[in-house]
Amino acid sequence: MGRKMNRGKQQVLFNYLPGRTFDFEGGVISRVSQIRGLQRNDLNIRMLLIKIQEEARGWDEQFRPGLPDRILDDASKFILLEPKNVDAELFPKVFWCDNRICGRVFDYSNRDNLPQQATCSVCRTGKLLQLRFVKIHQCGALESLSPPLCQQCRSPNHMALDTRGSERISNFRWVCRNSQCNGRKASLYPGLCRVCHQPSNTQQPNNTQPTNRRESEMSIEVHRAGRTYYGQTTTLLNIPRRQLDAFFNLPDWGAIAAAKFFGITNRPLEDFNLSAANQQINPSASYSDADLDALMSPNKSPEQIVAEIQALRQQRQQEQQQHAPDAIAQQLITQTGVPLTTWRQVGQEILETIMPLENGRPKKLFELPPTTQEIQNAQVAQQTAQSMGLAQLDLVTDFPMIVATYGYTRAETTPNQCRLNPFPPERDHGGKLPIYVDKVQADALLISLNPDRVHSWLQRNGYQPTMPNGSDPNIARRAYFVQLFEDVPLRETLQGDSPEARMVFGLLHTLSHLCVRQAALLCGLDRTSLSEYLLPRTLTFAIYCNHRFGATIGALTALFEQSLAEWLNAVRNARRCVYDPVCRERESSCHACTHLAETSCRFFNLNLGRSFLFGGQDRSLDKNLIGYLDPSL
Structure with missing residues (x-):
């Protein structure tokens, strides 16, 4: 046996x-x-x-x-x-x-x-x-x-x-x-x-x-x-399949997701239906009871009613055309100045940014009244978050993460220096290639940086970002970060040939690691119980519990409600390492100050540095940086 x-x-x-x-x-x-x-x-x-x-x-x-x-x-x-x-x-x-x-x-x-x-x-x-x-x-x-x-x-x-x-x-x-x-x-x-x-x-x-x-x-x-x-393992947010089937049938669903992210459309993603978009518009179906009551006023002549019906029909046609997928995609391209090919490539990352806020029952720190009883010291937490350059800090109680392993390499991990092999075909499933998955239903903290402050930070460090030529300057400034990471290998060390990408990704990645480390300390958890999930094109990251049992359940919810201000202050004050000045003079990053386990960081602890947050020398850029948390910003 x-x-x-x-x-x-x-x-x-x-x-x-x-x-x-x-x-x-x-x-x-x-x-x-x-x-x-x-x-x-x-x-x-x-x-x-x-x-x-x-x-x-x-x-x-x-x-x-x-x-x-x-x-x-x-x-x-x-x-x-x-x-x-x-x-x-x-x-x-x-x-x-x-x-x-x-x-x-x-x-x-x-x-x-x-x-x-x-x-x-x-x-x-x-x-x-x-x-x-x-x-x-x-x-x-x-x-x-x-x-x-x-x-x-x-x-x-x-x-x-x-x-x-x-x-x-x-x-x-x-x-x-x-x-x-x-x-x-x-x-x-x-x-x-x-x-x-x-x-x-x-x-x-x-x-x-x-x-x-x-x-x-x-x-x-x-x-x-x-x-x-x-x-070879990857993680991603589980996007509900059946309720968005029609949405994914749209040829440019990535552009629609981006338009939703930028506020160009507020239409729920579930409302998009490809077949309806291709049908002839039926304006009479869009008349409300209020419209009919206004039309049938006894003081109006038949000629006036006919004229108003024609005007209302034209208005409804224009509204439906503006909310059609093709029109939304075109508005996105015009307002951002970024081509459609880019939005098709980055659609999944942007969708993963907006879906937790649409389906995850979020609690938004900046939308809570300062005197709210839902979290302790809410006003202090809001002020601290704003001073740290955060634009969003939300608690998401439904954050379904998928961990998927799809292949392996031997002897090397560097692309083209080894072969990336899928797993052997499954005999019990008709010879299909298996992808092994695990779904964790977790709570998470979703954090976004203030794009205006990031722009100012880049300029203070001597970089002049080139904005896309969009009709809406505010949206174009945010779309800049989408273009910034196009074709950038984020799983490799970024060098001086991509300085702005290194700056922004290093900032986001380092802040994420410090948030994980300080959250684990306050929650009394091992750091391996928490993971990060980076969405750099939207200046967003999430930290979530990667275990389904034990003390991790509800740990981040308790942190948000009871220790949020304390946690933010701990992150803001994590400028020192026990190995300083050696660590600071080399990479400003080591196992004692910024590194996480491989199960928590999917980017191999690369492109990290306390200098991005607190200032100091960055060896890859050969530059002395002003930190993002510098009070002058």
């Missing part, structure tokens, strides 16, 4: 994915072979695939098989699975005698049944242990480390592994224990990857075979080393 152990869904999504090795309870090394899960048809797979496409686009298409540019055209090839059970197999089936004098290595990779004895069959004193070393390659291949052929006796059956008392694999040696070979030794050589290395006259699909022998070589690693497996 197989052994079992219990792990949470979040742990599965990060640490127990197909093809990954792990230490099973009892010291047995295993490899995940399959995740069995419940199909989730209630989640918005369209939005999820758009997010995956955005993140995977860093790899050239030939380096991400199964994740093409037009991923939405292949949506039927994917399935969303919520993990329920994980199947694992013994791996590697290579055993090593722990008697250093012997050190024999036995390879049972091609056998189904393993020997029953736990002691070495040669020395009869040493205990057989699984060899903890494996071979990996950038293409995603994983192999066991098997003993090579002895160059003298031409057999692997007498090979022993001698670590020579070292932990460095480069110091290890293969030693042949055959008496005829007289202890012949050889260095550990991983060999060429058998998955992607092909003879020069063989055509490899997608032209991704290594270009030289060195690139074809595998690496030897301890199986639990980080380089052996990098799961």
Whole structure:
């Protein structure tokens, strides 16, 4: 009977994915072979695939098989699975005698049944242990480390592994224990990857075979080393699928979402219907009872009634035309000065900004009366938030986040230096490619920066933002930030060639991290219980509880209602690090002041710096900055 152990869904999504090795309870090394899960048809797979496409686009298409540019055209090839059970197999089936004098290595990779004895069959004193070393390659291949052929006796059956008392694999040696070979030794050589290395006259699909022998070589690693497996995970706000089906059928729904964000239209997104937009306008259906009462006044002649009906019909036609999707999109383009192609690309991020406020039952700090009893010290909290340059601070009690893992890499994480692999097709679901998901129904704090103050901050630091040529200057100033991050790789360190993008993203990212750290302290939570969700194009971020059970439930609601002013002041005063002046002189960012765990930060703790908030030197820009929280602003 197989052994079992219990792990949470979040742990599965990060640490127990197909093809990954792990230490099973009892010291047995295993490899995940399959995740069995419940199909989730209630989640918005369209939005999820758009997010995956955005993140995977860093790899050239030939380096991400199964994740093409037009991923939405292949949506039927994917399935969303919520993990329920994980199947694992013994791996590697290579055993090593722990008697250093012997050190024999036995390879049972091609056998189904393993020997029953736990002691070495040669020395009869040493205990057989699984060899903890494996071979990996950038293409995603994983192999066991098997003993090579002895160059003298031409057999692997007498090979022993001698670590020579070292932990460095480069110091290890293969030693042949055959008496005829007289202890012949050889260095550990991983060999060429058998998955992607092909003879020069063989055509490899997608032209991704290594270009030289060195690139074809595998690496030897301890199986639990980080380089052996990098799961590719994304998070996004779950956008209700069914209630917005008609909205997503609009060809330019991204522009409509942006128009809603900028206040160009106040029409609820659920009201948009593509079929109705294409029908001929029926003005008589839009007459209200008040309109009919005014028309049927006894003091009017028949000629006057006819004239008023025609005028009212024309008015209603104009109103309906103005509220048609095409007209709204055109108003957006005119008022912002930003082309339609941009709004199509950023529609999802803007939609994620407005949906919590439309469906999440928000409590808005700046719309509460200063004397409200809903939160303690409301007036102090409002004044503090405004002095910090915040334009919005809302509590959202319904913030449904999806964590989705869609693939993995080995040896590298840098795009095009490795292959981004999807998970193996699901046999139980018609060979579809699985995306493993978990939905967390959380409360969240949604925070936005004041765009006017951000502009002033950039100018005080010597930058002159180029505004889009829109007809509405105020909306165009906000649309500037949408264009600012176009084609900017936010998961890489931003350098001096994108100074304004580095400034704005660094500001938003650092403030988000400090908010998470200080919120965890006040709530009495571990920082890994809270996560950030950045929406840089709208100068917005959210912090939310990423656990569904325990003390995290309602923690941010309690923070908003009872300790909001204290929390904001703690963030504003978090200018020091225990490692100053060393930290301040280097990056103004380290594990003690700004860093978060990988489960809380999806941007790998890059582009952070207390200098963005409190002033100081930024090494990437080679510039001494005025901080965003400087009182002079």
